[in-house]
Amino acid sequence: MMSKPYSIAVEALLRIKHKIDIVVVGANDGMVNDPIYEFCMKNSDKSSICLIEPNPTLIPYLRENYSSHPSHKIANCAVGKDGILTLYAIKEEFWQDFQPDYAKGWPVHRASTGITSASREHIEQALASHPNINPEEAIVALDVPSKALETILLELSWQIPIDVLQIDAEGHDDSVIYASNLQLTKPALIYFESRHIPADRIQLLLAYLSSHNYRTYEIGGDTLAVNGRTNLRYIYLNGIVMFFAWAWKLLKR
Structure with a gap:
């Protein structure tokens, strides 16, 4: 909204x-x-x-x-x-495990994909409140095209x-x-x-x-x-x- x-x-x-x-x-x-x-x-x-x-x-x-x-x-x-940008995201198999309070009622993909970032630290900080998720297993690097x-x-x-x-x-x-x-x-x-x-x-x-x-x-x-x-x-x-x-x-x- x-x-x-x-x-x-x-x-x-x-x-x-x-x-x-x-x-x-x-x-x-x-x-x-x-x-x-x-x-x-x-x-x-x-x-x-x-x-x-x-x-x-x-x-x-x-x-x-x-x-x-x-x-x-x-x-x-x-x-x-211009070039390739590396983003860090949560693997799809961990989406169900990452459901913070603010995401109640959202579809399962939304919260996990919503924290995708060029900063791995940003993802790790978000996962810190979910001790059941191992960042080393859950985070994936995505190389994506970047353009002006x-x-x-x-x-x-x-x-x-x-x-x-x-x-x-x-x-x-x-x-x-x-x-x-x-x-x-x-x-x-x-x-x-x-x-x-x-x-x-x-x-x-x-x-x-x-x-x-x-x-x-x-x-x-x-x-x-x-x-x-x-x-x-x-x-x-x-x-x-x-x-x-x-x-x-x-x-x-």
Whole structure:
């Protein structure tokens, strides 16, 4: 489910443009615990979505979950420096054993594949709360193709610039942003998971975004960056109206 500020910003952007292009990096299965899924399904005639997922195991889930969306494309690769990127994942035979409390009600694949990362340490830390799982047996290295975002979009004949860039890269969201050529892709909104990025790298990333004219807002463990070249007054005006409309509905219940 979308955080309220992200939801407000995306809905406002749709009001301005009437149809928006969305790129999701680290799409996983595209549906479970994904902040943009419901919006895209509700506005399938007003959105185009590019789903980028490096783990080949998840591509069939993506295809199924977006089969009814008329304007979607899927890329099975990572966003980063051109070449091969090594990711670390939990082997499928251990998925059933890794079911943390936050994943109650999720399909068995979601939690395990959701922590796939370029950092083996990230996986080991997640497994530390599951002493029944031996990391040496459960973790597998995946070598996946890595490309700059603009390269992927050009290969898919995707429109550039884009409107929304959503990232969930388990501690490497900053690397994705650096490989996204913001001067070319110019997303109006960037929404990324910042909680797993070390403080020193977060500061560098925020400075980088500021240098590209983005204003950033921390939302729990995530960050929303708004392009200063976007018509911010219009976004904020629509956002305020939508927020108070939402609050009014709650009060009237």
